[in-house]
Amino acid sequence: MRRDLTETTAPFPAPQSDCGRPRTNVKDHALDRAAHAMVAATTSGLSPASICLAWLDWALHLAVSxxxxxxxxRDATRNRPPGPVxxxxxxxxxxxxxxxWPFSAYRDAFLQVQQWWQDATTGVLGVDRHHEQVVSFLARQMLDAFAPSNFALTNPVVLEAAIRSDGANFTAGARHWIEDLEDYSTRSRGEHIRRSPYVPGRNVAITPGKVVWRNSLCELLQYSPSTAQVAREPLLIVPSWIMKYYVLDLQPHNSLIRYLVGEGYTVFTISWRNPGAEARDVGLNDYLSHGLLAAFDEVRARCSGEAVHAVGYCLGGTLLAIAAATLARDGRAGELRTVTLLAAQTDFTDPGELGLFIDASALAAxxxxxxxxxxxDGAQMAAAFQLLNARDLIWSRVMSEYLLGRRSKPSDLMAWxxxxxxxxxxxxSEYLTQLFLHNDLAEGRYCVGGRPVALSDIAQPMFVVGTERDHVSPWRSVYxxxxxxxxxxxxxxTAGGHNAxxxxxxxxPGRHYRxxxxxxxxxxxxxxxxxxEAAVVEGSWWLCWSRWLREQSSGVVDARMVADGLGEAPGAYVLEP
Known part of the structure; x- marks a missing residue:
């Protein structure tokens, strides 16, 4: 079916009001806002009050235990046997x-101290569970900073590298440190430099397609078919707005989008705009109505009104779950064929370590x-995720790039x-408060258009994927x-982390799933x-999912060609700094 190309260049949509929730009159508290913002900027968004409350809870209960x-x-003074703890x-x-020796002694002493602090910060009678997790996490972070592997004189691998290279590893490490400092300074000033060898449209995000619709919030991309026939129902991908969509369209060999096109599906994806201060009042339900649902309607109109296989990744999956519940509530359930959620949470009572700093005080900061x-800002968010996995993302990098002088080999996933x-x-703010803090979606209080939606109304078959080592959406929470x-x-x-x-x-290699x-x-x-009880299957879950999609489809039609568009994929929004 031929559709007229649509492009809306109006400003960001006016914010909606839902369920009569009162908006905080921030003008009356401008001075308070400024003071809190100053503190938050100093602490990278952490709340000193929240941390102090957790520490006091732990310390006072420990004092009366x-x-x-x-x-x-007894454990601190006990003579432990030689060898690792x-x-x-x-x-x-x-x-x-x-x-x-003496490096084995450094290692063992550190591991003993690490175990002692783990015992000290957990299992104290009367301590709030959330406070216990915060104190244990902070103790682990501080200890990791002082691990003997982080210092040249106590790390035998670094010393051996220095001897072999006559100290060239330190020279290279200093050069890497200066380069990274300059890059951080550039990004903190809001200037964008794309130094990566992986650039969307050049060697990643190169699956052929066109931008077929655009508004002020997102673009809709439709990909050119590579098979003579395709499944009757089109497939719409909803990525998270905290990431650029091309994580699902990297290089040809690992592009999920290209794979789906090759499997015989008409594939669309949303590419979110990278907003600035002008979008400050755009809310979560604006992303739902002006983003996901508007794109959903466009997909159906371009495919003769067929129902849609909808796929949501991370927060895009959370938004898709809300959309599916909204369609069911409004009598439009037949427009959605299936729902696939990839590493997406819908109940936020157990969000993993990300939830350590989600309380009223932390969110106020x-x-x-x-x-x-x-x-x-993206850099602020990246710093938070690095803190959650500091051992791998910070200290391992310090040792490899600054002490050993080795630059990590760039990869498409790292560049993305x-x-x-x-x-x-x-x-x-709405996402963190309504979903993370109050868990409104899971408890039936989340409202769209002034009325609540319920996940229990979703009747479509669902395919839900969790990953074993996910720090963002722990699989036990997804489940x-x-x-x-x-x-x-x-x-x-499936094996791997949130992205991999x-x-x-x-x-x-090394992939399996249950x-x-x-x-x-x-x-x-x-x-x-x-x-x-679930059997371990070696290989990629993509094959399993493609078979499932085929089983849920109602037949095939001639491939839908993309005759024209507003521009070639990957579009304009993905290139915005």
Missing amino acids: PGKCMDLA VPTDDPRFSASAWQR LDSLMWEQGFL NADTTRMPYRMH KLHLLTHNLLTFVL GIVSEPGH RATRGQGAPYRSRQAFFD
């Missing part, structure tokens, strides 16, 4: 050089910081990860969708039972 204190004192699978100490700027995005003030729906639901747990587990193309399907109305099976 003499038995616990006696155990800790914990299994030596810690990658920081995996080199054989750590087996030699972050909210003030965003109010001052009008958005949350560095291509950060921003988030409007209101949208991110909770089983408690909120009653439909046919296939759950897949999804970008898991056929032929990728799969189980819950029948409509079937009783609940616990997360541990799923993990223990």
Whole structure:
């Protein structure tokens, strides 16, 4: 079906009001906002009050736990036998050089202290669980900063490299440090330099297609078919707005979008605009109505009104779940054929380490910081994720690039990860408050158009993917969708992390997955039972998903060609700094 090309260049949509929620009159508290923003900027968005409350809770309860204190004192003075205290699978100490004295003594002493602090910060009677997690996390972060692997004189691998290279590793490391400092300074000033060898439209995001629709919030891309026939129902991908969509369209060999096109699907994807301060009042439901649902309607109009296979990744999956519940509530369920959620949470009661700093005090600090700027900057968000996984993302890099003088070999996934995005003030504030803090979606309080939506109304078959080492959307949290729906639901747990587990193309070494399907109305099976009982399948979950999509489709039609467009893929928004 031929559609007229649509482009709306109007400003960002006017914010909506939902369920009569009162908006805070920030003008009455401008001075407070400014003061909170100043503190938040100094602490990188963390709340000193929240951290102090957690520490006081732990310290006061520990002080009135003499038995616990006696155990800790005994452990601190006990003469431990020689050898490692914990299994030596810690990658920081995996080199054989750590087996030699005195480096083995440095390692063992550090591991003993690490274990002691783990015991000290957990299992204290009366401490709030959230506070216990915060204190334990902060203690681990401080200890990781002082690991012997981080210092040249206590790291045998670094010393051996210095001897072999006559100190050239330190010269190279200093050069890397200066380059990174300059790059950070450039980005902090809002200037964008694309130094990566991977550039969208050049060697990543090169699946042939066109921009067929655009408004002030997003672009809609349609990809050119590579098969003579395609599944009757088109497929719409909804990426997260905290990432650029081309994580799903990297190089040809690991592009999920190219794979789906080759499997015989008419593929569309949303490419979100990278907003600035002008979008500060754009809310979460604006992303729903003017973004996802507007693009959804355009896809159906371009495909003769067929129902849609909808796919959401990360926060895009959360938004898709809201959209599916909204369509069901409004009598439009037939427009949606299936729902696929990739590493997407819908219940936020167990969000993993990301939830350590999601409480009222922490959100007040972050909210003030965003109010001052009008958005949350990508560099600020990246710093938060680095903190959550500092051992791998910070200290391992310090050792490799600055002490050993080795530059990490650039990869398409690393380049995409560095291509950060921003988030409007209101949208991110609503997301953190309504979903993370209050869990409104899972508990039936989230409203669209002034009325609540319920995930239990979703009747379409669902395919839900979690990843084993996900720091952003822990799979045990993703699995909770089983408690909120009653439909046919296939759950897949795949190897890898939040990104690498999804970008898991056929032929990728070391990949495996578990799969189980819950029948409509079937009783609940616990997360541990799923993990223990589901068979491990070697290979990529993409193959399993493609078969599932084919089973849920109603036949094939002639391939839908993309005759013209507003521009070639990957479009204009993905290139915005």
